[in-house]
Amino acid sequence: MNDNKIAVIGVGYVGLPLLEAFSANKGNEIKGYDISKDRINDIRHRFANSNTHLFLTSNIDDIASSNIYIVTVPTPVDKNNKPDSTCLSIVCKMLGNIVKKGDTIIFESTVYPTMTENYCIPIIEAGSKLQAGKDFLYGYSPERINIGDSEHTIRNSIKIVAGCDEQTTIKIADIYKSIPGLKVKMVASIKVAEAAKLMENTQRDILIAFANEYSEFCTQIGININDVIAAASTKWNFSQVYPGLVGGHCISVDPYYLLQKACEIGLSLPLVSTARMVNENKVSKVVDRFVEKLHNTDIPTENNKILIVGFSYKKNCADIRNTKVANLVKGFKNYGYIVDVYDPLVNKHAAEKMYGIHLVTKEELSHHQYRGILEAVHHDAFQNLHFEDSISKLFLKIEQLL
Numbered sequence: 001m002n003d004n005k006i007a008v009i010g011v012g013y014v015g016l017p018l019l020e021a022f023s024a025n026k027g028n029e030i031k032g033y034d035i036s037k038d039r040i041n042d043i044r045h046r047f048a049n050s051n052t053h054l055f056l057t058s059n060i061d062d063i064a065s066s067n068i069y070i071v072t073v074p075t076p077v078d079k080n081n082k083p084d085s086t087c088l089s090i091v092c093k094m095l096g097n098i099v100k101k102g103d104t105i106i107f108e109s110t111v112y113p114t115m116t117e118n119y120c121i122p123i124i125e126a127g128s129k130l131q132a133g134k135d136f137l138y139g140y141s142p143e144r145i146n147i148g149d150s151e152h153t154i155r156n157s158i159k160i161v162a163g164c165d166e167q168t169t170i171k172i173a174d175i176y177k178s179i180p181g182l183k184v185k186m187v188a189s190i191k192v193a194e195a196a197k198l199m200e201n202t203q204r205d206i207l208i209a210f211a212n213e214y215s216e217f218c219t220q221i222g223i224n225i226n227d228v229i230a231a232a233s234t235k236w237n238f239s240q241v242y243p244g245l246v247g248g249h250c251i252s253v254d255p256y257y258l259l260q261k262a263c264e265i266g267l268s269l270p271l272v273s274t275a276r277m278v279n280e281n282k283v284s285k286v287v288d289r290f291v292e293k294l295h296n297t298d299i300p301t302e303n304n305k306i307l308i309v310g311f312s313y314k315k316n317c318a319d320i321r322n323t324k325v326a327n328l329v330k331g332f333k334n335y336g337y338i339v340d341v342y343d344p345l346v347n348k349h350a351a352e353k354m355y356g357i358h359l360v361t362k363e364e365l366s367h368h369q370y371r372g373i374l375e376a377v378h379h380d381a382f383q384n385l386h387f388e389d390s391i392s393k394l395f396l397k398i399e400q401l402l
């Protein structure tokens with residue numbers, strides 16, 4: 001038994017696997033706290049018949065005796081693409097009420113450099129009347145899990161850690177090392193750890209933007225971008241990145257955190273902003289191309305129904321946050337089409353609540369004839385579905401339009 005009494009705050013896509021990973025070491029006392037009772041009940045239900053016994057709660061009192069708090073709440077952007085720190089601020093106020101002398105607080109939520117120390121910590125200090133770095137310790141450790149990816153997990157991805165001082169960095173490293181097999185990289189400062197996370201995801205955004213732009217060029221000169229990537233990939237230092245719609249909670253969001261900080265210090269990052277714009281603009285290009293193909297078919301024009309297959313922001317996951325498929329639906333509707341969406345992986349109620357989009361069932365599909373079908377996300381589960389044979393003449397995969 002070690003002295004780790006860990007509370008993970010926010011048991012979502014990041015918090016839950018973290019909770020499970022820490023639970024693998026029986027020496028850790030580990031609890032998961034989430035403000036959403038539905039989320040807690042959902043996880044309890046999911047783990048009801050498993051051997052993993054997780055302590056889950058929506059009651060703050062249950063975590064007040066912990067001595068390590070790890071924050072994994074959402075850090076999205078608002079409708080103007082500005083960082084929305086509402087959840088972080090609520091958690092910091094809550095921590096201000098329960099943090100005790102000797103506790104350690106680690107932030108994992110993605111933030112811009114300086115946000116942990118200049119935004120989060122002062123809220124906790126104000127609430128607790130304790131002095132950060134002296135009465136309680138703190139640090140930052142970015143999360144690198146990749147949703148829907150069973151190959152790169154918490155346990156086999158190196159964890160970057162930084163504390164408010166050298167001793168705390170070592171202490172935080174030891175906390176994470178209590179996860180069996182986990183490798184830790186201690187870095188120079190909290191700012192470095194925060195900036196590393198933003199750099200990882202912004203680099204990816206930029207590379208995809210370049211692939212998206214290059215595919216426009218290839219299309220214009222009559223060649224296929226995939227053939228070009230296959231050829232270029234034979235060079236040892238080529239980064240194999242494909243064109244695509246960039247949605248989700250990280251890559252399409254984190255560059256805005258970086259841009260916010262850059263703006264605060266009076267610096268412009270034109271490459272980062274342009275990459276965002278290129279990726280955002282890809283949606284309308286896909287819509288326009290699909291509509292053009294529809295016009296060129298001999299399907300009777302009175303049929304104005306389109307089916308989109310796949311709704312999550314990427315393949316093999318149920319996550320619909322910032323899914324660009326919602327923008328595709330909007331684009332087709334603007335052209336006057338009626339749009340059905342099918343995705344058996346996605347929770348129907350979540351799609352309805354977040355976007356007002358009704359997902360059709362497989363059963364319902366067979367009752368319709370569609371003018372065209374667009375496979376926007378290729379889940380492995382679609383492997384044996386052959387929509388093109390039965391309910392429409394035009395069937396395209398998104399990569400044919402990128």
Ligand SMILES: NC(=O)c1ccc[n+]([C@@H]2O[C@H](COP(=O)([O-])OP(=O)(O)OC[C@H]3O[C@@H](n4cnc5c(N)ncnc54)[C@H](O)[C@@H]3O)[C@@H](O)[C@H]2O)c1
Nearest residue numbers: 010012013014034035036072073074075087090109110143
């Ligand atoms: N999802 C990813 O792949 C991923 C990868 C790396 C980093 N991140 C970052 O990790 C953070 C969490 O992301 P996520 O995908 O797990 O989000 P999520 O929405 O899946 O989970 C967050 C959880 O926090 C809970 N929550 C919100 N406010 C709370 C509060 N005040 N107190 C307690 N719980 C609260 C929510 O109910 C939710 O269950 C974000 O900053 C994100 O950018 C996410």
